Amino acid sequence: MKSNEHKLITLTTDFGIEDDYVGLMKGVIHSINPNARVIDLTHYIPPQDVEWTAHMLYYSFGYFPEGTIHVVVVDPGVGSSRPIKLVRLEGHYFLTPDNGVMTKLAAHYRPQEIRTITNREYFLADISNTFHGRDIFAPVAAHLSNGVSPKKLGEASREVKSLSLPEPQLKGSEISGHIIHVDRFGNLITNIEQQMVNQLSQSYSELSIHLSNSSLSGIKNSYTETGEGNLMAIFGSKGLLEISVNKGSAAKVLNVRKGEQIKVMAFET
Amino acid sequence: MKSNEHKLITLTTDFGIEDDYVGLMKGVIHSINPNARVIDLTHYIPPQDVEWTAHMLYYSFGYFPEGTIHVVVVDPGVGSSRPIKLVRLEGHYFLTPDNGVMTKLAAHYRPQEIRTITNREYFLADISNTFHGRDIFAPVAAHLSNGVSPKKLGEASREVKSLSLPEPQLKGSEISGHIIHVDRFGNLITNIEQQMVNQLSQSYSELSIHLSNSSLSGIKNSYTETGEGNLMAIFGSKGLLEISVNKGSAAKVLNVRKGEQIKVMAFET
Amino acid sequence: MKSNEHKLITLTTDFGIEDDYVGLMKGVIHSINPNARVIDLTHYIPPQDVEWTAHMLYYSFGYFPEGTIHVVVVDPGVGSSRPIKLVRLEGHYFLTPDNGVMTKLAAHYRPQEIRTITNREYFLADISNTFHGRDIFAPVAAHLSNGVSPKKLGEASREVKSLSLPEPQLKGSEISGHIIHVDRFGNLITNIEQQMVNQLSQSYSELSIHLSNSSLSGIKNSYTETGEGNLMAIFGSKGLLEISVNKGSAAKVLNVRKGEQIKVMAFET
Numbered sequence: 001m002k003s004n005e006h007k008l009i010t011l012t013t014d015f016g017i018e019d020d021y022v023g024l025m026k027g028v029i030h031s032i033n034p035n036a037r038v039i040d041l042t043h044y045i046p047p048q049d050v051e052w053t054a055h056m057l058y059y060s061f062g063y064f065p066e067g068t069i070h071v072v073v074v075d076p077g078v079g080s081s082r083p084i085k086l087v088r089l090e091g092h093y094f095l096t097p098d099n100g101v102m103t104k105l106a107a108h109y110r111p112q113e114i115r116t117i118t119n120r121e122y123f124l125a126d127i128s129n130t131f132h133g134r135d136i137f138a139p140v141a142a143h144l145s146n147g148v149s150p151k152k153l154g155e156a157s158r159e160v161k162s163l164s165l166p167e168p169q170l171k172g173s174e175i176s177g178h179i180i181h182v183d184r185f186g187n188l189i190t191n192i193e194q195q196m197v198n199q200l201s202q203s204y205s206e207l208s209i210h211l212s213n214s215s216l217s218g219i220k221n222s223y224t225e226t227g228e229g230n231l232m233a234i235f236g237s238k239g240l241l242e243i244s245v246n247k248g249s250a251a252k253v254l255n256v257r258k259g260e261q262i263k264v265m266a267f268e269t
Numbered sequence: 270m271k272s273n274e275h276k277l278i279t280l281t282t283d284f285g286i287e288d289d290y291v292g293l294m295k296g297v298i299h300s301i302n303p304n305a306r307v308i309d310l311t312h313y314i315p316p317q318d319v320e321w322t323a324h325m326l327y328y329s330f331g332y333f334p335e336g337t338i339h340v341v342v343v344d345p346g347v348g349s350s351r352p353i354k355l356v357r358l359e360g361h362y363f364l365t366p367d368n369g370v371m372t373k374l375a376a377h378y379r380p381q382e383i384r385t386i387t388n389r390e391y392f393l394a395d396i397s398n399t400f401h402g403r404d405i406f407a408p409v410a411a412h413l414s415n416g417v418s419p420k421k422l423g424e425a426s427r428e429v430k431s432l433s434l435p436e437p438q439l440k441g442s443e444i445s446g447h448i449i450h451v452d453r454f455g456n457l458i459t460n461i462e463q464q465m466v467n468q469l470s471q472s473y474s475e476l477s478i479h480l481s482n483s484s485l486s487g488i489k490n491s492y493t494e495t496g497e498g499n500l501m502a503i504f505g506s507k508g509l510l511e512i513s514v515n516k517g518s519a520a521k522v523l524n525v526r527k528g529e530q531i532k533v534m535a536f537e538t
Numbered sequence: 539m540k541s542n543e544h545k546l547i548t549l550t551t552d553f554g555i556e557d558d559y560v561g562l563m564k565g566v567i568h569s570i571n572p573n574a575r576v577i578d579l580t581h582y583i584p585p586q587d588v589e590w591t592a593h594m595l596y597y598s599f600g601y602f603p604e605g606t607i608h609v610v611v612v613d614p615g616v617g618s619s620r621p622i623k624l625v626r627l628e629g630h631y632f633l634t635p636d637n638g639v640m641t642k643l644a645a646h647y648r649p650q651e652i653r654t655i656t657n658r659e660y661f662l663a664d665i666s667n668t669f670h671g672r673d674i675f676a677p678v679a680a681h682l683s684n685g686v687s688p689k690k691l692g693e694a695s696r697e698v699k700s701l702s703l704p705e706p707q708l709k710g711s712e713i714s715g716h717i718i719h720v721d722r723f724g725n726l727i728t729n730i731e732q733q734m735v736n737q738l739s740q741s742y743s744e745l746s747i748h749l750s751n752s753s754l755s756g757i758k759n760s761y762t763e764t765g766e767g768n769l770m771a772i773f774g775s776k777g778l779l780e781i782s783v784n785k786g787s788a789a790k791v792l793n794v795r796k797g798e799q800i801k802v803m804a805f806e807t
Contacts, residue, residue, distance in 0.1 A: 008299055010292065017286070017555070018722040020598050021775075023548065023579035027602040030546055030575065034603065037299065041292035047723075048785065060289050063403065064296040065303065076785070079760030129760045131775030134601065184287040185316075222348030222398045237290075237400030247317065247345070277568055279561065286555070306568065310561035329558050332672065333565035334572065453556040454585075491617030491667045506559075506669030516586065516614070 007145040008064060009038045012053065013073040013133060014045040021131065025071075025138040028124065032142035041070070046258075048076040050100045051165060052181045055191070057094070058104040059238040066091035071133075071141045072101050079129035084136060085160050086150055088113040093150075095141055097132075100163035107162070118154040168192045173204060175264040177241070179211075182258055186249025190262050192241040197264060204266035209233045211243065211262040212254050229253075276414040277337040278307045281322065282402060283314040284342070290400065294340075294407040297393065301411035310339070317345040319369045320434060321450045321527075324460070326363070327373040328507040335360035340402075340410045341370050348398035353405060354429050355419055357382040362419075364410055366401075369432035376431065387423040437461045442473060444533040446510070448480075451527055455518025459531050461510040466533060473535035478502045480512065480531040481523050498522075545683040546602060547576045550591065551611040551671060552583040559669065563609075563676040566662065570680035579608070586614040588638045589703060590719045590796075593729070595632070596642040597776040604629035609671075609679045610639050617667035622674060623698050624688055626651040631688075633679055635670075638701035645700070656692040706730045711742060713802040715779070717749075720796055724787025728800050730779040735802060742804035747771045749781065749800040750792050767791075 009029060015021040022043055029036050041060065045053050053074045061070060075082075075097040083098045089109040095117070096102060117136070120127075122143045127135040140153060168177030168191050177192040188211075197219070200207065209216040219241070220232045228247045231254070236242035241264070243250045251257070278298060284290040291312055298305050310329065314322050322343045330339060344351075344366040352367045358378040364386070365371060386405070389396075391412045396404040409422060437446030437460050446461040457480075466488070469476065478485040488510070489501045497516045500523070505511035510533070512519045520526070547567060553559040560581055567574050579598060583591050591612045599608060613620075613635040621636045627647040633655070634640060655674070658665075660681045665673040678691060706715030706729050715730040726749075735757070738745065747754040757779070758770045766785045769792070774780035779802070781788045789795070 008296075008303075010296070012289075016722045017578070017580065018582040020550075020580045020594055023577055024598060024601045026577045027546075027548070027579075027598070027606075030577065031601065031603040034546075034575075037303075039292055039295045039299065040286070041296075042286065042289045044287040056289055060293060060296070063293045063300065065300040068296075077762055080762040128773075128775045128777075130772065134775065184285045224346055224349040234399065235397075237397040237403065239397075277565075277572075279565070281558075306572075308561055308564045308568065309555070310565075311555065311558045313556040325558055329562060329565070332562045332569065334569040337565075453554045493615060493618040503668065504666075506666040506672065508666075 007036065008068040009036055009141050009145055010041045010064060010068060010070045011038060011043070011073075012041040012045060012057070012070065013043045014047050014049070015043050015073070015133070017043050021133065024134045028134055028138040029142040032139055033146045036142060036145050045074050048074060050074055050076070051163065053101045054103045054105070054163065054165060055180055057101065058108065059240070061090070061092050061105070064092070069093040069095065069141050069144055071137050072096040073133040073137050074101060075099065075132065078132050084117040084132070085157065086113075086115045086117055086144075086153060087111050087160055088150070093144060095137055095144070098161045100161050102160040103163045103165055106160050111160070113150060114157040114160060115150050116154045116157045119152060122148065122153060166191070168196060170196055170199065173200065173266040175200065177262050179256065179258050179260045179262060182251045186245065186251035187236065188243040188250050188254070188256060189236060189238070190241045190243070192262070192264065194235045194239045194241070197241060200264065200266040204268055206267050206269050208265050208267070209241075209243070209262065210265065211260060212256045214254060216243070276305065277333060278305055278410050278414055279310045279333060279337060279339045280307060280312070280342075281310040281314060281326070281339065282312045282342040283316050283318070284312050284402070286312050290402065293403045297403055297407040298411040301408055302415045305411060305414050314343050317343060319343055319345070320432065322370045323372045323374070323432065323434060324449055326370065327377065328509075330359070330361050330374070333361070338362040338364060338410050338413055340406050341365040342402040342406055343370060344368065344401065347401050353386040353401070354426065355382075355384045355386055355413075355422060356380050356429055357419070362413060364406055364413070367430045369430050371429040372432045372434055375429050380429070382419060383426040383429060384419050385423045385426045388421060391417065391422060435460070437465060439465055439468065442469065442535040444469065446531050448525065448527050448529045448531060451520045455514065455520035456505065457512040457519050457523070457525060458505060458507070459510045459512070461531070461533060463504045463508045463510070466510060469533065469535040473537060475536050475538050477534050477536070478510075478512070478531065479534065480529060481525045483523060485512070545574065546606040547574055547679050547683055548579045548602060548606060548608045549576060549581070549611075550579040550583060550595070550608065551581045552585050552587070553581050553611070553671070555581050559671065562672045566672055566676040567680040570677055571684045574680060574683050583612050586612060588612055588614070589701065591639045592641045592643070592701065592703060593718055595639065596646065597778075599628070599630050599643070602630070607631040607633060607679050607682055609675050610634040611671040611675050612639060613637065613670065616670050622655040622670070623695065624651075624653045624655055624678075624682075624691060625649050625698055626688070631682060633675055633682070636699045638699050640698040641701045641703055644698050649698070651688060652695040652698060653688050654692045654695045657690060660686065660691060704729070706734060708734055708737065711738065711804040713738065715800050717794065717796050717798045717800060720789045724783065724789035725774065726781040726788050726792070726794060727774060727776070728779045728781070730800070730802065732773045732777045732779070735779060738802065738804040742806060744805050744807050746803050746805070747781070747800065748803065749798060750794045752792060754781070
């Protein structure tokens with residue numbers, strides 16, 4: 001059994017699964033590497049939400065084995081001249097449009113290799129202007145999983161595009177951040193990491209959370225610590241502060257959307 | 270090729286696939302067992318519907334090969350102290366929160382082994398309070414699929430939690446049951462098994478079905494036996510009495526939901 | 539490793555993934571062939587849309603490797619006496635209800651083999667009247683992927699059912715076609731192939747597109763060639779003329795549905 005036999009490929013797109021788009025990418029991958037293992041990370045990135053993709057990849061990739069090839073097709077510029085990049089960092093490969101989806105990863109980890117993907121030998125013969133996921137990303141990922149050297153895919157490059165993502169700010173006894181994603185359950189996921197809140201907690205005994213004219217007292221440890229239908233702040237599974245409703249939707253209760261500001265305030269009692 | 274190479278793991282959750290939650294579980298599984306085969310049974314259990322999960326598992330597991338590991342994360346108590354159990358019965362493994370999802374299986378088959386899963390050696394190093402699917406269920410299932418003995422996962426246990434699920438009643442010439450699930454097509458799935466109806470049919474020549482102020486005469490053998498848009502009773506693919514509409518939604522036509530009572534009445538003509 | 543070890547099976551249905559139906563088909567397949575690779579092409583064919591299925595299969599199958607077994611369960615006649623056929627063409631197998639889903643494939647490629655599937659030895663022991671996907675299609679596909687000869691599955695047959703699908707017409711300087719599918723993004727996919735439009739373009743310098751009281755001038759090469767929210771005509775990833783809105787839904791903007799007529803008119807400036 002060759003060492004690359006079970007190389008994993010993950011797919012992250014905003015295609016949804018209602019059409020055959022994702023299935024076609026898998027067909028192309030298996031045509032080139034019949035042994036590939038393909039895992040859907042998600043196909044419901046909010047349409048063209050490059051910012052959330054950048055966060056999601058950063059918090060997710062570590063749950064996959066080293067050597068995994070992460071294919072990311074959140075690509076508002078498909079058909080334009082935006083380059084496609086292959087980035088290797090922490091032993092993982094990321095094949096993405098160069099539109100900022102690597103912002104958070106590249107800021108926190110030193111890329112070991114960056115290539116601009118140009119070698120049409122590893123693309124499908126016919127390339128549409130609307131579906132590079134099928135015609136470029138899928139075949140390149142499959143060849144890579146077959147052991148093709150990244151060097152053959154295109155020239156080395158110095159950098160990937162970086163967006164200025166709003167980062168949470170800690171000033172005095174206050175953290176200000178914002179909602180970066182609303183998940184299917186209506187949980188409001190913020191960009192405030194537990195570590196930053198812990199810094200505050202070391203100096204102050206009490207915390208309150210404020211968003212959209214609502215205030216919450218303290219941070220719960222589990223959904224079951226509050227009654228059904230009640231709002232709570234909790235550190236979610238990505239280690240980020242989330243606003244949730246036990247057996248309900250915080251997004252509906254607060255009528256809040258992505259982008260909304262949130263504040264954590266610390267004080268002494 | 271090792272005997273455990275293709276051990277199947279099925280996933281049943283109420284997570285949906287809009288977010289990365291299911292993908293992360295698969296990442297963890299493949300990090301531990303690169304050869305695992307993972308099948309999504311469904312990720313759209315109605316939120317926290319332990320009762321339907323108990324029924325669904327009972328009617329579904331037999332379509333998978335012996336040795337399959339069924340991971341069930343329908344878990345309103347995540348983060349609380351509810352135990353996690355591994356149950357072996359009929360040669361299948363079930364890894365579930367101990368909240369009643371095993372009720373129907375454990376009532377009909379003698380569990381061959383029950384263990385309370387406590388050995389953190391087989392969990393992820395960091396365990397969140399909100400996503401045990403990723404941090405406990407996925408790694409334990411993967412280790413099990415790698416051949417780790419259930420004995421290493423935790424102490425033997427005598428029982429799993431059992432809910433009192435309402436069972437259909439046959440009294441004289443009448444069966445009373447209720448709707449336990451509405452599927453995507455609007456089919457109303459009842460808890461009345463074909464076998465119980467057959468008992469009635471042996472003694473009576475005619476049947477009528479009653480729910481929500483509507484009456485249906487007889488039970489059809491195929492969707493095509495009635496015209497488009499017409500209500501019918503039929504035995505569905507789980508061997509349960511279902512109320513359906515040919516090319517339509519019985520749930521919409523009758524404005525009926527899960528929990529509604531249904532009666533089958535037998536009589537002579 | 540046997541040559542059939544990684545034989546691919548694709549699934550195309552209108553089941554959705556909210557219930558356990560698709561998972562059960564995969565359980566049956568893996569019970570019979572633990573080495574099968576199963577790819578979901580789509581489970582969101584619009585309910586019972588045989589016409590779109592016929593088009594989708596035609597434009598999709600070539601992205602899968604030769605030898606792939608395509609299982610198609612879009613089957614309004616389940617439980618009736620409609621036959622099930624296995625068709626081999628271009629080195630691919632198609633296992634489908636004989637209801638017209640093969641129309642476009644069989645019209646363009648010569649079937650190398652057609653069989654009517656009748657041998658219950660390769661079905662599940664119990665066959666429901668409502669779920670042949672699980673009870674017949676899945677096990678037959680799995681046995682086929684295990685190397686069972688098509689000859690064992692049923693008698694040879696001369697033809698598959700053919701529907702009269704409306705084909706686009708080129709008359710003089712005008713093509714008339716219609717919308718055959720609306721995808722998740724609201725792109726309106728027509729049945730007009732690029733090749734037919736190219737014929738017009740050779741003789742005329744300008745094109746305009748007309749549907750639903752709207753007119754569009756020319757055909758764009760990329761979504762980015764027009765501003766956000768603007769309607770455009772473009773050749774989509776299937777090589778078919780599509781009406782799209784950059785970062786929006788053409789279906790919503792035009793309030794247009796499947797079946798609507800569309801015209802391409804050519805002229806000199």
